[in-house]
Amino acid sequence: MNNEPDLPPSHDEARRNFLKQSSLLTAVALVPAPVVQAATAELDERVAAAIEKVPLKLEINGKKYKLDVEPRTTLLDLLREQLNLTGTKKGCDYGQCGACTVHVDGQRVNSCLSFAVMHDGKKITTIEGLADGDKLHPMQAAFVKHDGFQCGYCTPGQIMSAVACVREGHADSEAEIREYMSGNICRCGAYTNIVAAIQEVKNGGQKV
């Protein structure tokens, strides 16, 4: 049998994986519901080993969600792929561009570099949650007025970051704005107008 060609181990492996997955599904079914519920605060190893998806409670733009997500789902992918909140953009997906910026408990973060399950119980605000009905948020209105974009792809992240920048008190000068907005890249190069929009909101004294 020495001459037998090296076959890829795909058949056996696929079968093994299938069996593994089916037994995992059985395990999920066997975990009593109260155990899963109790897991939201603390997730111990016994429960984690038995479930593929982790229970997750989030409040997004004022709406409460009760979800089950795979641990490897990033907050960005949860928003876009599962909740259809596609206003938050995927640029680089590695935390280098800022297009995915959202607010978690009021703090701006890169949603691409964060597993959704790590935000259990938190309040998320995305670009969809900024306007008051049809009335634009002052920062959105300022971006329109000052042409703070060209293609618009980075804009949701820019605006979420800009709102946080003003709230944090890091918008006192052009230099400070540029430094504290450096995590948001605009390949069209609308930076001058973005800075002007932020300065207008900051100096206008409106509530952001």
Next chain:
Amino acid sequence: MNQFQYVRPSKQQAAIEAVAKDANATFIAGGTNLVDLMKRGVMAPQKLVDINRLPLTRIDHDPGKLRIGALALNSAVADDKQVREHQPLLVQAINAGASAQLRNMATTGGNMLQRTRCPYFYDTAMPCNKREPGTGCGALEGINRMHAIFGFSDKCIAVHPSDMSVALVALDATVLVSGPRGDRRIAFADLHRLPGDTPEKDTTLEPGELITAVEVPDNPFTKHVSYHKVRERASYAFALVSAAAALDLDGSTIKAARLAFGGVAHKPWRLTAAEQFLVGKPATEETFKQAATVAMQGAKAFKHNEYKLRLAPNTLVQALKNATAA
């Protein structure tokens, strides 16, 4: 990304045990570096132990020292009144790193433990002794313009990327660690190691050991400090070279100095010989240039990073001038 098991203990001991007993388990805090590495397949832990529920976020100033919890966010540390009052060099260094968003996610412990940004470490198609021991160092004969000029070995010439750590090593910080065999304290200068024959080990931490806090002793360096970082754009880039300088001045005479380089070695690079050289000397550019010559002793460049042999001393002189003027 590989699948992994996710656990979120509420007790420190449970977190430590979960990682100590499983070689494929790792802690996750802010995740800004680990998630990045997992997406690229550079790291593939089978189990993530989320430590964010542990009560390690406090920042306290006790008589004689500042104590920063390992889970205190970089932004929280940089904005903290006590830190700004007692350790302004640390504030400058933290704010020189990453972006506002990332500083809202990255923790004090995680910042220290971030991995090198050597492109050969990040590219799984390339050889890298740090990522895969025994495969060779791609950077040694490759594109090595970002790489080390101090303390490297023929197994690894990568540099440590943290800005915060450069300030902490200069300020004689101590890292508090809790592990399966109890608690211990590590001088910050001994936390990171040189690559030698085992570049896969970034630090002297044992499996399952968790950083719980960092302590920075009070010092006279509350005014004349500067963290000067040179990079390829004005903000949001890793250092080509950075220099931390802290001076205690009596008029124009230097009573004491603390100095360190970033971006030049496998660990934040403390410059004790140059510090000693400065004591008792006038705070002038001439003195600073001489100190920089002392600081550069033993430096050696590779094919593409010879510029660092000029950039590093110039960066140190600039940091010292900034510190004097502060």
